[in-house]
Amino acid sequence: MLQRFLDPKVLGGISGLDLVAKTVVDGFVAGLHRSPDFGFSQEFAEYRAYAPGDDLRHVDWNVFARTEKMFLKRYRGETNCQLTILLDMSRSMQFGSQGMEKIEYARFLAACLAYLAHGQRDAAGIVIFDDEVRNFVPPSTRQGQLARILHAIESAKIGTRTQFENPFRHVQEFMRRRGIVVTISDFWDSPEKIIKTVAPLRFRGTELVLFHLLDPEELHPKLNAPALLEDLETGETLEVSPDYAAHEYPAKIQAHIADIKSRAQGAGIDYFLIDTSRPLDGALREYLAIRRGKL
Amino acid sequence: MGFLAPWFLAGIAAVGLPVWIHLLKRHKTDPRLFPSLMFFEKREMSSVKHRRLEYLLLFALRAAMLILLALLFANPFIRRDAAAVDGRKALVIAVDRSFSMRAADHLSKAKDEARSLISALKPGDRAQIVALGGTVQALTQLISDPAELRAAVESIQQSDSRASFGELSRYVRTLSESMHLPLEVHLASDLQKSALPPGFADLRLDPSTTLVFHPIGRPVPNFAVENVVAPRRIFDPKKVRVQATIASFAGPDDKLESVKKNVSLVLNGKVQQTKTVDIAPGGRAQAEFLGLDAPYGFSKGEVRVDGGDILPADDRFFFAVERADPRKVLFVDDGRHPRAQLYYRAALESSGDAQFQLEIARPDVAANQQLSNDAFVVLNDIGTVPASLEDALKKYVNAGGSVLVVLGPASAAQVRVPLADESVETASYAGREGDRFLNVSELDAGHPALRSVERFSGVKFYQAIHVTPAKSRVLARLNDGTPLVLERTLGEGKVLVFTSTFDNVTNDLPLHASWVPFVERSAAYLAGSGAEQPVNLIVDSYVELRTADNKSAAAEVLDPDGKRLLSLEEATSARNFAVDKEGFFELKTASGRHTLLAVHADRRESDLAAIPQETLDLWRATGGEPGASGPQGTSTDKKPWPLWPWLLLLLLLVAMAESLVADRHLRPAASPETARKEAA
Numbered sequence: 001m002l003q004r005f006l007d008p009k010v011l012g013g014i015s016g017l018d019l020v021a022k023t024v025v026d027g028f029v030a031g032l033h034r035s036p037d038f039g040f041s042q043e044f045a046e047y048r049a050y051a052p053g054d055d056l057r058h059v060d061w062n063v064f065a066r067t068e069k070m071f072l073k074r075y076r077g078e079t080n081c082q083l084t085i086l087l088d089m090s091r092s093m094q095f096g097s098q099g100m101e102k103i104e105y106a107r108f109l110a111a112c113l114a115y116l117a118h119g120q121r122d123a124a125g126i127v128i129f130d131d132e133v134r135n136f137v138p139p140s141t142r143q144g145q146l147a148r149i150l151h152a153i154e155s156a157k158i159g160t161r162t163q164f165e166n167p168f169r170h171v172q173e174f175m176r177r178r179g180i181v182v183t184i185s186d187f188w189d190s191p192e193k194i195i196k197t198v199a200p201l202r203f204r205g206t207e208l209v210l211f212h213l214l215d216p217e218e219l220h221p222k223l224n225a226p227a228l229l230e231d232l233e234t235g236e237t238l239e240v241s242p243d244y245a246a247h248e249y250p251a252k253i254q255a256h257i258a259d260i261k262s263r264a265q266g267a268g269i270d271y272f273l274i275d276t277s278r279p280l281d282g283a284l285r286e287y288l289a290i291r292r293g294k295l
Numbered sequence: 296m297g298f299l300a301p302w303f304l305a306g307i308a309a310v311g312l313p314v315w316i317h318l319l320k321r322h323k324t325d326p327r328l329f330p331s332l333m334f335f336e337k338r339e340m341s342s343v344k345h346r347r348l349e350y351l352l353l354f355a356l357r358a359a360m361l362i363l364l365a366l367l368f369a370n371p372f373i374r375r376d377a378a379a380v381d382g383r384k385a386l387v388i389a390v391d392r393s394f395s396m397r398a399a400d401h402l403s404k405a406k407d408e409a410r411s412l413i414s415a416l417k418p419g420d421r422a423q424i425v426a427l428g429g430t431v432q433a434l435t436q437l438i439s440d441p442a443e444l445r446a447a448v449e450s451i452q453q454s455d456s457r458a459s460f461g462e463l464s465r466y467v468r469t470l471s472e473s474m475h476l477p478l479e480v481h482l483a484s485d486l487q488k489s490a491l492p493p494g495f496a497d498l499r500l501d502p503s504t505t506l507v508f509h510p511i512g513r514p515v516p517n518f519a520v521e522n523v524v525a526p527r528r529i530f531d532p533k534k535v536r537v538q539a540t541i542a543s544f545a546g547p548d549d550k551l552e553s554v555k556k557n558v559s560l561v562l563n564g565k566v567q568q569t570k571t572v573d574i575a576p577g578g579r580a581q582a583e584f585l586g587l588d589a590p591y592g593f594s595k596g597e598v599r600v601d602g603g604d605i606l607p608a609d610d611r612f613f614f615a616v617e618r619a620d621p622r623k624v625l626f627v628d629d630g631r632h633p634r635a636q637l638y639y640r641a642a643l644e645s646s647g648d649a650q651f652q653l654e655i656a657r658p659d660v661a662a663n664q665q666l667s668n669d670a671f672v673v674l675n676d677i678g679t680v681p682a683s684l685e686d687a688l689k690k691y692v693n694a695g696g697s698v699l700v701v702l703g704p705a706s707a708a709q710v711r712v713p714l715a716d717e718s719v720e721t722a723s724y725a726g727r728e729g730d731r732f733l734n735v736s737e738l739d740a741g742h743p744a745l746r747s748v749e750r751f752s753g754v755k756f757y758q759a760i761h762v763t764p765a766k767s768r769v770l771a772r773l774n775d776g777t778p779l780v781l782e783r784t785l786g787e788g789k790v791l792v793f794t795s796t797f798d799n800v801t802n803d804l805p806l807h808a809s810w811v812p813f814v815e816r817s818a819a820y821l822a823g824s825g826a827e828q829p830v831n832l833i834v835d836s837y838v839e840l841r842t843a844d845n846k847s848a849a850a851e852v853l854d855p856d857g858k859r860l861l862s863l864e865e866a867t868s869a870r871n872f873a874v875d876k877e878g879f880f881e882l883k884t885a886s887g888r889h890t891l892l893a894v895h896a897d898r899r900e901s902d903l904a905a906i907p908q909e910t911l912d913l914w915r916a917t918g919g920e921p922g923a924s925g926p927q928g929t930s931t932d933k934k935p936w937p938l939w940p941w942l943l944l945l946l947l948l949v950a951m952a953e954s955l956v957a958d959r960h961l962r963p964a965a966s967p968e969t970a971r972k973e974a975a
Contacts, residue, residue, distance in 0.1 A: 092330035092331055093330075095328065095329070095330040102330075186330060186331075188330060188331040188333060215330070218329075218330055221329070227326075227327045228325075228326040228327060229326065229327050229328075229329040229332060229335065230326035230327065230328050230329065231329065231330075231331055231332040232328050232329065232330050232331070233330075233331065234332075236332055237326050238332050238335050240335055244335070249334055249335070252334040253334060256334065
């Protein structure tokens, strides 16, 4: 029932991005409560020795009474995490064959992730980029952070072509602490170059997640007749036969996906292919799994 | 090369349509946006190039279709040498088998000519054998098998028909137009002048046709019984008169002396009378035979002239006669008109064939008589008709009998005309003083009863009974509008009304020349003999076997050899049949009437005079000259050769190719699932 609300086509009809995020995440979280595998509420995580400056409210006084030593009781829900979303706004993201462009799907996904992080009291930030960084909201847990992120997502405009070097260099400069970096892009570049660009972040202990957004038409293009195709980013045109589009192209794109996936796994990066015709829950589930497991 | 309808070439402008579709419209194709072309490689262009070639081929085929369609409507032709169309010869060998070819051994000579022509055929030459009579009968197709051609020549039988060279020309024209072949027509015939058609235009040949004559025999004197006039029925053998016309058809070098010939009248194989006549060269003589002692029933008559000429078949002339008893005419009179009886009897008995016998009866006596044996009944102004007589007459007429009602002073007092059932108004009078009389002003001269009455010219009518015609047809009127002769059909029979008397009181008709023809014609009409078909016929005439009324009854025809001519189906369904040879045919029509038909050949065949050489040259000149060449031959040998069949074939082929290419070019790409299935 709730799955229906996660359908991208349904979400497209909702005007506000915050409302979209709230609809998706609330519905998604409510669904999770029914599943023991995904419970994550205020669970006890560990004890830590008191250090001066720690909040006395978190001291386990029962332990102190028995041992006269002060320990702080920590819960999973209270473990802070820094989520940085890298949202690709290149022109190729403007493509969409199912009534929704990839960029809209990416916006929903980014908003949902930000909303989810906000609900977890994680610091969340966003980087809007194409070949350069177009907008940057640093991760924070301050009041109004979610609104800032959503505004940045909403006001982002389609840029030119994808270029990972500059945005990732920028992210490396401001990433001072560990966190999760989620990259939402269609990754129309060579897998080697992509992984080579994003992998350095991983060395600093940052968890990297690649959300690879592809339209069904990109996976299995349907041509009834020879067609003149125009590259959205470069403007280059090429006549393509239906035969080629039906047989050779799908093999090549699958090889491309497999290449990215294997290289990402090799670099310790989480890779998740998202078909824009499918609901958003897969991506959210991926995020939560990482967050739970890695903290 | 030319075009019969060049305006249709404007349709070639329609080629602009595929140009627009394929070349102009193509540039307006919007490119389809795609995120990245990184997996589309240059080498894949080959398939597109292949399709582009198909695209151009499709364009070329469609343009060709439109051009071919426009050319097809423009109907192009080329002028080709007729001989070049087919290097081999095509011969039509016509053998005349008409009645005149019975002369001596003309037919066998004509066959010999045909055989020699067949022997002269070169390998690959084709020929057709046709037999020429009243119609042209093709005995073979255009074939090159000499054995079959010879067999066809052997199968030609003598006929009694009249040759028609007009029919031959028409057949050759049709053959030449349908086969598109130059024909060489060989005519083996006696080339009778009488076989020419009335108009020379009917002899016209196709320009590609060459005519070669093979004259058989030469014109020689010939005697023939040209015509015989004999009564169809004999009632009194002593009164029969048979007239025969003997004709002499002279040759070009005949002596100018008359010839004595014996002419015999033969009946049922027995010579009854013989006469001698003098016949001038090229002239005619009459032989008249009085009396014909024929037995009752049908007899086969024949007039013969002494033989000795080249064509013995026309020295006799068949005729058929039927001996019968005179038929009774009942003249009902109350005794008040003795002169009417006298005049009517005299007129009826003056007829040469004595067909009728008058019987006088009073009305009360007539009422008790059997009327069915009477040829017809005359009611001569008897005033009140007894009811029993009127009933008997009505039955008689309804069953097919006829009544002549004569009105006079006694009828003027009646309200209605007996049988005709018309109201009697009054009597029209014209005083004798001062030449006040009435004449006939309107008359249906085509009616069988009034055919030879000369419009009753000079006959003065002083009194006529005025009858208002409501159900009857008026055949003659007086000049004051009073109907004089009326006719009404009643059941199967008919009633004729004469509104004045037959004596010399109310008119002077019996004293005029039109009286006897009127009585004769009206009697013949009322007795029903006018509708009979003739029994003396020319070969190729048609005889009626049945009317629309008697469909299921069977008819029968026996030919002169006694063979049945009709199959079972024809016997029950055929409306008529053609008599195709001389002799006596026995006929039983579907109505059950038995008739003996005498059939003789058309006597124009007896005139063996040949067509003048100038006429033959003119006839030949309507076609092509044999072996003509040079400037004279160019106009006749060159003929327009239509190209539309080839264009149509080409158009069909191009249309099929267009369908195949368009199918390949526009076929939707197979889905990956289908492709996988096919691969599996």
